[in-house]
Structure formats: structure tokens, C-alpha cells
Amino acid sequence: MxxxxxxxxxxxxxxxxxxxxxxxxxxxxxxxxxxxxxxxxxxxxxxxxxxxxxxxxxxxxxxxxxxxxxxxxxxxxxxxxxxxxxxxxxxxxxxxxxSEIEVAANMQQTLLGTQVPDVDCLDIGAISVPARQMSGDYYHFVQDEQGAVSVAIADVIGKGIPAALCMSMIKYSMDSLPEGQYEPSQVLESLNRVVEQNVDPTMFITMFYGMYNTVNHTFYYSSAGHEPGFFYDHKTKDFKELYAKGLLLGVSKKTKYRQFEKKVEVGDIILLMSDGVTECRTEEGFIEVDTLKGYIQKYIHLEAQEIADKVYKELEFLQGFQLRDDFTLIILKRIK
Amino acid sequence: MNITIDVKETELQTKVRIAGEIDAYTAPKLRETVFPYTERETSNIVVDLSEVSYMDSTGLGVFVGLFKSLNANGGTLQLIGLSERLRRLFDITGLADIMNINSEVEGGV
Structure with a gap:
């Protein structure tokens, strides 16, 4: 029948x-x-x-x-x-x-994958959670032969798939930088030229680039319009902003970036983040920077990765488990 | 998550008043509304942001796009009425150094 x-x-x-x-x-x-x-x-x-x-x-x-x-x-x-x-x-x-987007998201994970460097004097933690399937946030670690650890944290303005594609481009530019050329200001200047030439004029990138010199324990950094990080001074138990002003990548070809430096003592912590952390919104309004510092302070005695995870959990809870922006937090703690 | 955009054209300038939040959801509407004005020759756009309660990086991207387009077509962009929070956003991103922000000259609010 x-x-x-x-x-x-x-x-x-x-x-x-x-x-x-x-x-x-x-x-x-x-x-x-x-x-x-x-x-x-x-x-x-x-x-x-x-x-x-x-x-x-x-x-x-x-x-x-x-x-x-x-x-x-x-x-x-x-x-x-x-x-x-x-x-x-x-x-x-x-x-x-x-299913195609899932494939793309997995591919992005693979393409943009970065290994947290293993160095004796630093305890490093990193967490990055996308608000949607594909993240506009990006972080990348590079370790050179002299033992310096470089870290880049970036946010592509514009979300979703175009942002993700753009991020891949940046990562390849970073990977193809000449060996030994990891001076933050130089890196940003060279990436700025890449972005300026290649990217759609309404898309921009903010990036914070830092290099930790493991010999003299100095952190060198420059910023291209990125949210300033924090520096936690172990002795005074105080937070300072890692202020570094600089124009977004991709706006003007001739942009120069200023490089700053900070001496790091045992116990000091460097915190880098995306604006999803500081522009974290709740029902009642924004999370004030002091609230954020409070959370960090609460977990400061833990290992770097644990601090990152715990702070994320707190902010996620505050936002009712619904992220509105990608979230990335990187922690470098000098342990000896 | 709402935005109202009010455009008033006079002989000298195009005045855009924005109220609400500028984020990933509302930014496309803002771009579509204002962008056509930037493509005219020598158009002077004044954007009043005094009633904007929130702006994220996507919103910032819209203004950079407008700025670039105006520059290419010989126009100008002026942003007025920025709250301290917004002002900080333009400071950190270095845009305050290249854009005309909060100067409020002739015929400002």
C-alpha cells in the first residue's frame, strides 16, 4: 500500500x-x-x-x-x-x-589558537568568552628566544563573522613579524599599516600590546585605542591604570604609538582586558571600575587562571548569565 | 535598547540629535540614517550626543566610519554634548585627538 x-x-x-x-x-x-x-x-x-x-x-x-x-x-x-x-x-x-557557522567557529578556534607561555617567573591566566558564536575579542601570546613574553589583546569593532575574519588576518600579520621585532610600539605601527590597507573602512581594531622582559622584569606596552589594563602593586595593595593612549588601528596610516614601561616586582600583577569587562552592564547600570577591582582583590591570592575564571563567574552572574559583549581577561603575575 | 535619531538640515550644517543607546543592535540604524549625508560634497555634520546613555565599540565604529567618509568628501564632523563616560571612550581610542569633540562653537546647544 x-x-x-x-x-x-x-x-x-x-x-x-x-x-x-x-x-x-x-x-x-x-x-x-x-x-x-x-x-x-x-x-x-x-x-x-x-x-x-x-x-x-x-x-x-x-x-x-x-x-x-x-x-x-x-x-x-x-x-x-x-x-x-x-x-x-x-x-x-x-x-x-x-552547522556552517559551527564549522567556521571551530575553524576560528583552531586558527586563532594560542598557547599560554610557560615561564618560571610568571604565572599566566587567560579567559575569553564570546557573547555570540564567533568572538571579536582576541588574545595572542608570543615567546621569543631571549625569554621575553609578548601578549596582544584586541577587539575588532564590528561583531560576528566579519570581525572573526579580520582577526585571522591580524593574527597572520603578527605571526609573520620579523623575529626579534616585538617592541610594542613597532608591532602596533606595523599592524596599523596592515589594517589600514586591507580592512573595510567601517571596521576597526583596538589592541593593547605588551612585552614582559623576563631578564629585567620590566613590562613594555603600547595601546591602540584599547581599554587600559590595570597594574596591581603587591606592596601597596593598590591598583593603577596602565594608561597608554593611542589611535585605533586602521584609522590613519601614519599613526605613531608611544611606548610605556613599568617595573614589575615579585607579587605584582598585570591585568589586561577587553571592554566587555569594564563596559559590563547589569540591570541597574554599569559596573563601576571599583566593583571590578573589588572582585579582583577578592581573588588576588589565587593562581592567575583561577583569578580570571572567578572574576568572569562574578561578572557573568551580575549580568544575569547573558553576556552582551565578548569578554576577555588576561592575568600576568610575577611569582619570582 | 532603543535609539531615536533626529536629523535637521540647515544651509550651513546637518544637525543630528541622538537619544538612547548606541550598541551592536542600534548602530546599523544610526549608520544607515547618517551615512548618506556624509557622501554629499562638503557637508558639515554636527552630532549631539547629550541624550546618549550608552555607547559601545560598535557605536564608536560608526563615528569613525562617518569621520572617514566626511574627510574623503571634504566635509566636517563635530560631536557635541558628550558625557564624561563617552568622552573617556573617545580619549582612550585616540579619536579625541583627530576629531572635533565638545568644542561647541557657533550655534552650539
């Missing part, structure tokens, strides 16, 4: 049984039938036609005059049928897109 004939028979059975004694079982079977119909893409108007045929087949007594009314019902349901089919098509397309 053809599938439709089976459906026809089944429908007739259910209808007959219900017409006889209005039993619950028939109602239950109808629900099952309805799910099965949807599964097999049977449209609403086909169901009406089924109903009409079943009534005639069963020879149930009803006024002949009623019969043409089903034609009207059928016509009326036609548009619903079309809408339903369109919905089905869109669902398929949506599924396809979703």
Missing part, C-alpha cells in the same frame, strides 16, 4: 472509532497521527481532504448539503499549507547555516 493510502486507512479507523463512542483513545491516536503527518510533510489542506474522503467512505449519515462546505474549508487552508511548506524549507536552510 502507498503511504498516503495507509494514512487514509489509519485516519478512517480513528474517525470511525471516535464517531462510535467518543473514546479518549481515539483522541490520543489523532494527536499521534498529527505528529506523524507533520513528519511526512502532509499539508493542512490534505488533512481536510482526508477527512472528507473518510466521511464518504464510512457512509456516515450527514446532510449532503454539508459536503460542499469542505471545499471551502480546503481552499481556505491552502494558504496555511503554503506557509507551512515555506516554514519547512526555511528550517532546513537554517539548519544548514547553523
Amino acid at each position: 502507498e503511504f498516503r493510502e495507509v494514512m487514509q486507512e489509519k485516519y478512517k479507523e480513528i474517525l470511525e472509532s471516535y464517531m462510535k463512542d467518543q473514546n479518549e483513545q481515539a483522541l490520543y491516536l489523532s494527536q499521534k497521527f498529527s505528529r506523524k503527518s507533520i513528519e511526512h510533510k502532509i499539508s493542512p489542506e490534505e488533512i481536510i481532504s482526508l477527512h472528507k474522503t473518510a466521511l464518504l467512505d464510512l457512509g456516515i449519515e450527514f446532510s449532503e448539503a454539508m459536503l460542499p462546505s469542505f471545499d471551502i474549508l480546503l481552499e481556505v487552508m491552502m494558504a496555511y499549507g503554503l506557509a507551512y511548506r515555506e516554514h519547512q524549507n526555511l528550517r532546513t536552510i537554517q539548519q544548514e547555516l547553523k
Whole structure:
């Protein structure tokens, strides 16, 4: 028997049984039938036609005059049928897109992957959580032969897929910098030229680039419009802003970046972040910088990675577990 | 998450008043509304941000885009009425050094 004939028979059975004694079982079977119909893409108007045929087949007594009314019902349901089919098509397309984006997001993870360097004198922690599937935030570690650890933290303005593609471009530029050329101001100047030339004029990048010299324990840094980081002074138990002003990458070709430096003692901590951290919004308004410092202070005795994870958990909780912006926090703690 | 954009054109300038939040959701609307004015020759756009309660990096991107487009077409961009929080955003990003911000000369608010 053809599938439709089976459906026809089944429908007739259910209808007959219900017409006889209005039993619950028939109602239950109808629900099952309805799910099965949807599964097999049977449209609403086909169901009406089924109903009409079943009534005639069963020879149930009803006024002949009623019969043409089903034609009207059928016509009326036609548009619903079309809408339903369109919905089905869109669902398929949506599924396809979703899986493609998943592939892209995984690819981004792989492409942009970075290894947290392992150095004796530093305890390093990093966390980066995207607000949507693909992140506009990015961080990258580079360790050179002299033992210097460089860290870049960036935010592509403009979110989603275009931002992610742009990030990949930046990462490749960073990886292809000549060996030994990790002076923060130079790195930013050279990346600025890349972004200025290649990127759509409405897309921009903020970046903070720092280099920790493990010999003289000095942190050299420059910023291209990025949120300033914090410096935690272990002796005074005080936070200072790692202020470094500089123009966003990609706005003007000739931009020069100023380089700053900070001597780091044992116990001191460098905190770098994206604006998703400081521009973190809650129901009641913004999180003030002091609130953020409070959280950091609360966990400051822990290991770097734990501090990052715990601060993220607190901010996530404050925002009702719904991030509005990508979130990235990097912590460098001098341990000896 | 709402924004109202009010554009008034006079002979000398195009005045844009924005109220609300400028973020990833509202930025496209802002860009679409204001961008066409930047493509005219020598257009002077004054944007009043005094009723903007929030702006994120996406919003900043819109202004950089407007600024670049105006520069290319010989126009000017002036931003007025920035709150301290907004002012800080333009300071950190270095944009305050290249854009005309909060100067409020002739015919300002």
C-alpha cells in the first residue's frame, strides 16, 4: 500500500472509532497521527481532504448539503499549507547555516589558537568568552628566544563573522613579524599599516600590546585605542591604570604609538582586558571600575587562571548569565 | 535598547540629535540614517550626543566610519554634548585627538 493510502486507512479507523463512542483513545491516536503527518510533510489542506474522503467512505449519515462546505474549508487552508511548506524549507536552510557557522567557529578556534607561555617567573591566566558564536575579542601570546613574553589583546569593532575574519588576518600579520621585532610600539605601527590597507573602512581594531622582559622584569606596552589594563602593586595593595593612549588601528596610516614601561616586582600583577569587562552592564547600570577591582582583590591570592575564571563567574552572574559583549581577561603575575 | 535619531538640515550644517543607546543592535540604524549625508560634497555634520546613555565599540565604529567618509568628501564632523563616560571612550581610542569633540562653537546647544 502507498503511504498516503495507509494514512487514509489509519485516519478512517480513528474517525470511525471516535464517531462510535467518543473514546479518549481515539483522541490520543489523532494527536499521534498529527505528529506523524507533520513528519511526512502532509499539508493542512490534505488533512481536510482526508477527512472528507473518510466521511464518504464510512457512509456516515450527514446532510449532503454539508459536503460542499469542505471545499471551502480546503481552499481556505491552502494558504496555511503554503506557509507551512515555506516554514519547512526555511528550517532546513537554517539548519544548514547553523552547522556552517559551527564549522567556521571551530575553524576560528583552531586558527586563532594560542598557547599560554610557560615561564618560571610568571604565572599566566587567560579567559575569553564570546557573547555570540564567533568572538571579536582576541588574545595572542608570543615567546621569543631571549625569554621575553609578548601578549596582544584586541577587539575588532564590528561583531560576528566579519570581525572573526579580520582577526585571522591580524593574527597572520603578527605571526609573520620579523623575529626579534616585538617592541610594542613597532608591532602596533606595523599592524596599523596592515589594517589600514586591507580592512573595510567601517571596521576597526583596538589592541593593547605588551612585552614582559623576563631578564629585567620590566613590562613594555603600547595601546591602540584599547581599554587600559590595570597594574596591581603587591606592596601597596593598590591598583593603577596602565594608561597608554593611542589611535585605533586602521584609522590613519601614519599613526605613531608611544611606548610605556613599568617595573614589575615579585607579587605584582598585570591585568589586561577587553571592554566587555569594564563596559559590563547589569540591570541597574554599569559596573563601576571599583566593583571590578573589588572582585579582583577578592581573588588576588589565587593562581592567575583561577583569578580570571572567578572574576568572569562574578561578572557573568551580575549580568544575569547573558553576556552582551565578548569578554576577555588576561592575568600576568610575577611569582619570582 | 532603543535609539531615536533626529536629523535637521540647515544651509550651513546637518544637525543630528541622538537619544538612547548606541550598541551592536542600534548602530546599523544610526549608520544607515547618517551615512548618506556624509557622501554629499562638503557637508558639515554636527552630532549631539547629550541624550546618549550608552555607547559601545560598535557605536564608536560608526563615528569613525562617518569621520572617514566626511574627510574623503571634504566635509566636517563635530560631536557635541558628550558625557564624561563617552568622552573617556573617545580619549582612550585616540579619536579625541583627530576629531572635533565638545568644542561647541557657533550655534552650539
